[in-house]
Amino acid sequence: MQIGPYKLRNNVFVAPMAGVTDRPFRQLCKQLGAGYAVSEMAASNPRLWASEKSSRRIDHAGEMEPKAVQIAGAVPEELAECAKFNVERGAQIIDINMGCPVKKVCNNWCGSALLQHEDLVERILDAVVAAVDVPVTLKFRTGWNRENKNALRIARIAEQAGIQMLTLHGRTRADGYKGDAEYDTIKAVKAAVSIPVVANGDITTPEKARHVLDYTGADAVMIGRAAQGRPWICREIDHYLRTGTELPAPTVEEVRALMNEHLPAHYAFYGEYLGVRTARKHIGWYVQDLPDGEQFRRRMNLLESTAEQLAAVDEFFKSQLRHGERLQYRPARPADEAMAA
Structure with a gap:
């Protein structure tokens, strides 16, 4: 699969997730098999560009190519300037967020709130595409609510504007992350446009990825919450798509x-104080489905x-060897329903 001049090694992507897909995690x-990963969304408001949080979100030093930055906002001119700002700092692909359903984003008429205003969507896409000489992509939802699904119209507007790839989450803004994602709309969008379409929402296993690709005809799948604590799911899905066979769970020593x-890498990126605190959620995801994982997470x-934390995690994974050479998961976790924009 290709986005502009960038040939991707496979069609298994990692979704941009606020507070999750920082540079170390991407x-x-x-490294574990994702063909593509997008940064957390960066605000288009220029007053925020110099903030510590924004600076980290657009930091791609040493990252494997292509380097993709997601931007969010509601003012075409600001989004265009934000795109240029990030390209000047190394972004090779710009992704526009019209999928985030979070209230504080939508209350500022950003994210999926934009889907209510197709004329504004068109002006934003035109402005960003014209502002930069790198591929521009769009992530969006099926509509504002179930009574107002307009993904087909948005997709056609995007294709006309020069957007080079669409990622569609199979829920409306009103759905948030509740219920099951639906794939009929993704299938219809894929049939209606000639640019690549990526299916997103509730893709939690290699078998589900195969089903969604076959059903929708999409060019790729994007993995959200299922990658939290299991980044190796990317290689598991890629292997299954290529061979039809499942990889075994990773060994304890590999995960250790x-x-x-x-x-x-996480500590170096955030520093001692913030690093130990922001690492807690990642560690919690890694251990939550393992024997004694919940008790360990609380401790x-x-x-x-950071030194205590790292030593404790290393000791926890050493202890997992008593359960077997490979990780021994409890029953599968719920569908990937929260965090992915």
């Missing part, structure tokens, strides 16, 4: 080594230094 997902790679959340 890099890990790419991955934790000793991910956590130091780990009391630790205040």
